[in-house]
Amino acid sequence: RSHRGASTCTDDKCRRQNMIKDYISMGGIFFIIAVAFYLKWSNGRPAQSIVTYVNSSAALVDEQHLNQFESGIWSSRYYQYNKWHGPYLISLSFNSEAFTVGGSGLDDIGAYTIEGLYSGKTNRIGLTKTYQKGTGDPTQNLGHDATIQLSWNTSQSLFEGKWFVNTSKYSGNDKFELKLERTFTDME
Template identity: 40%
Template sequence: MIFNLIKFEKTICGTFTGTFIICRGRPIHSNNSYINSGVGIGYNISQSIFKSGIFSSYYYQYRSDHGPFRMQLGFYPEGGYIVHGGGTDDIGTYVITGVYSPRTLRMGLEKRYQVGTGDLNENLGHTVIIHVQWNHENQQFEGKYYLRTRKHRDENKFIIRREGGENYHQYPI
């Protein structure tokens, strides 16, 4: 399967001195700030979007597409709109925690890899920050991942799709 992903440019982050520096691999907003900063939609589809189950994830790194990888996500509105789940990808086994907003249809996630699983050269037991927003036209969450370890500083495209949805493979990556 060939994916048509667009590489994102570097993010510009501010410092306390008022000057701007390149902060590759670090999001501008915290997860809570990200999910609340989007524009609300005029209709409520969040119950069909934020439904616990199996999802597929895709990402772009090292000039290559990666995925699909199966992940389990659970959504807990009674717990303050918390997301919890996990899975395994080509880096290793991970746990995902985060927050979501039914108003903006955004998720801010932290993907923590378990040391000693998967690719021992790539899996440093690190955390990847993921910011995604629902794209109604493509029927998927689209956004970016942010990675900062002692070996890598990177950010690029990240997609999450519900598995088993009607014709979900028809939408482009």
């Protein structure tokens, strides 16, 4: 007796059918494994690069009523582990000729530098936050990068969006907010 059923498979047609069933089963298992690996790999990664996100034609705005890209002291907060962290202060400088932004700050993970791009045509910012290993919380600060993608919320007068982290020890993403506290010219 065969383990496949009540009768033994003796002819070529039966063997071919069993072989096809085996290949389909192996293909299904391979597909499930491939999907699992893809989901693990893509978790903590944004769907678009910073350049693509910032310049997306789908986000073009009709007109800009004010300059929300002001150099100064900004407050940020992020959502992780079912709670908001922050606000934390960040010093940001916007270069209106190159449409780049850079700065630094400190949060509950550690000290970091920040650099990125922005567009007045889309009212979006794309940032890379690079943590300085050895600062802050040694269990959280891996000296890693966090990608941040934000768009302007007119009614709240702040940038909102998501942060993304993908390291060998952690991967995830969630909400992020950035709000201007005071410009450098206001501080003079």
